[in-house]
Amino acid sequence: MPTLSSNEIYSRQILFRGIGEEGQQKLQNSRVAIVGCGATGSVIASLLARAGVGFLRIIDRDYVEPSNLQRQILFDEDDAAKFIPKAVAAAKRLSACNSNVKVESQVADLTPHNVESLLADCTLIMDGTDNFETRYLINDFAIAKNIPWIYTAAIGSIGVTMNILPGETACMACMFPDSPNGAMETCETFGILNAAVAGIGASASSEALKFLTGAKALMRRTLLTEDVWWTDRAELPAEAQRADCRCCVRREFTHLSGENRPHIALCGSNSVQIHEKTRTIDLAELEQRLLPHGTVRCNGFALRFWRGPYQLTIFPDGRAIIKGTTDVGVARSLYARFLGA
Amino acid sequence: MQIQVRLYATFRIGRFNEQTRDYPPGTRISKVLEDLEIDESLIGTAFIDFKYATLDRELHEGARLGIFPKVGGG
Numbered sequence: 289m290p291t292l293s294s295n296e297i298y299s300r301q302i303l304f305r306g307i308g309e310e311g312q313q314k315l316q317n318s319r320v321a322i323v324g325c326g327a328t329g330s331v332i333a334s335l336l337a338r339a340g341v342g343f344l345r346i347i348d349r350d351y352v353e354p355s356n357l358q359r360q361i362l363f364d365e366d367d368a369a370k371f372i373p374k375a376v377a378a379a380k381r382l383s384a385c386n387s388n389v390k391v392e393s394q395v396a397d398l399t400p401h402n403v404e405s406l407l408a409d410c411t412l413i414m415d416g417t418d419n420f421e422t423r424y425l426i427n428d429f430a431i432a433k434n435i436p437w438i439y440t441a442a443i444g445s446i447g448v449t450m451n452i453l454p455g456e457t458a459c460m461a462c463m464f465p466d467s468p469n470g471a472m473e474t475c476e477t478f479g480i481l482n483a484a485v486a487g488i489g490a491s492a493s494s495e496a497l498k499f500l501t502g503a504k505a506l507m508r509r510t511l512l513t514e515d516v517w518w519t520d521r522a523e524l525p526a527e528a529q530r531a532d533c534r535c536c537v538r539r540e541f542t543h544l545s546g547e548n549r550p551h552i553a554l555c556g557s558n559s560v561q562i563h564e565k566t567r568t569i570d571l572a573e574l575e576q577r578l579l580p581h582g583t584v585r586c587n588g589f590a591l592r593f594w595r596g597p598y599q600l601t602i603f604p605d606g607r608a609i610i611k612g613t614t615d616v617g618v619a620r621s622l623y624a625r626f627l628g629a
Numbered sequence: 630m631q632i633q634v635r636l637y638a639t640f641r642i643g644r645f646n647e648q649t650r651d652y653p654p655g656t657r658i659s660k661v662l663e664d665l666e667i668d669e670s671l672i673g674t675a676f677i678d679f680k681y682a683t684l685d686r687e688l689h690e691g692a693r694l695g696i697f698p699k700v701g702g703g
């Protein structure tokens with residue numbers, strides 16, 4: 289396929305006085321990590337790839353499902369039918385949109401163990417995750433290493449975003465101090481409108497472009513929330529650090545050291561993820577071994593195994609997502625039985 | 630004493646954006662949350678006069694109380 293010249297692709301963006309030739313070159317030389325490629329991550333990845341950010345690393349632990357398609361704009365029905373990992377499907381789509389951008393896919397859960405290798409070589413981290421465990425880990429790493437990151441979240445008709453510029457703004461732990469029993473509304477209970485995702489993802493992406501083109505001074509230093517249905521828009525000041533902030537003041541990076549981090553986590557409304565130790569799994573060999581015990585399908589990136597009311601999706605790094613239960617004991621016993629303890 | 634309550638993001642839904650409320654002197658933020666039936670575990674942060682405040686903080690006459698949830702979906 290012919291590669292279009294970058295002059296043609298970016299001509300209108302270069303005409304925009306905030307970017308220009310120089311800004312465009314800075315974007316081409318930039319490296320950005322996007323952690324989580326669901327709804328907000330899809331929007332952010334899509335806009336940054338089309339804008340010409342030279343290197344994008346897409347990190348996601350999940351696979352595409354039919355209920356994603358309403359708002360996760362990088363994926364299609366075929367991806368869902370074949371349960372393609374989101375990072376893989378995203379990289380393929382983004383590369384097709386703009387071949388001048390190098391897109392690296394990482395089918396992985398961001399953990400204290402791999403955070404250094406996945407984030408340290410990027411100049412900006414974008415949050416596309418759906419959980420605070422990962423956000424606090426990003427925050428600890430970003431503050432410790434002095435790397436800016438942008439928090440983005442959406443629920444119902446509401447989006448929220450905040451730029452975290454180490455040493456210049458509040459951090460995530462200033463704004464939302466970790467609480468041991470921190471609950472939150474989820475898209476499972478509150479629902480989600482795709483326009484809320486697109487709106488807040490676009491706001492976060494333009495903040496990213498400001499940073500990458502050297503216009504850091506123009507970046508928002510507030511916590512922004514927008515409601516696209518019951519119209520509301522508000523900003524709260526986010527310049528000041530919390531006086532006793534665990535992370536950016538006391539510099540206790542508890543999430544980085546992985547203290548109390550569970551290896552088993554509920555994900556979504558009806559699934560459990562198990563990743564107790566990293567091990568390499570030969571999917572082809574496992575497919576043969578599981579065939580007598582249920583229905584098995586492998587797409588080359590992950591293997592799916594149906595057994596009674598349960599569905600196990602197994603990744604080559606030993607991680608498994610068990611659907612059909614929220615009982616950790618049931619999930620662990622299925623894992624032990626079919627993959628070994 | 631009168632305080633001005635501003636709810637943000639999901640906390641507004643089914644409640645209000647902004648409301649003036651009457652409380653006896655010495656009332657703490659947690660009492661307001663209880664009256665509004667906001668579960669403390671859902672709180673991201675509270676602000677008094679746009680500065681961070683813990684939930685045990687006492688409110689003052691004319692205080693502007695802001696309540697922001699942890700919003701996590703992605």
Ligand SMILES: [Zn+2]
Binds near residue numbers: 533536537
């Ligand atoms: Zn902080």
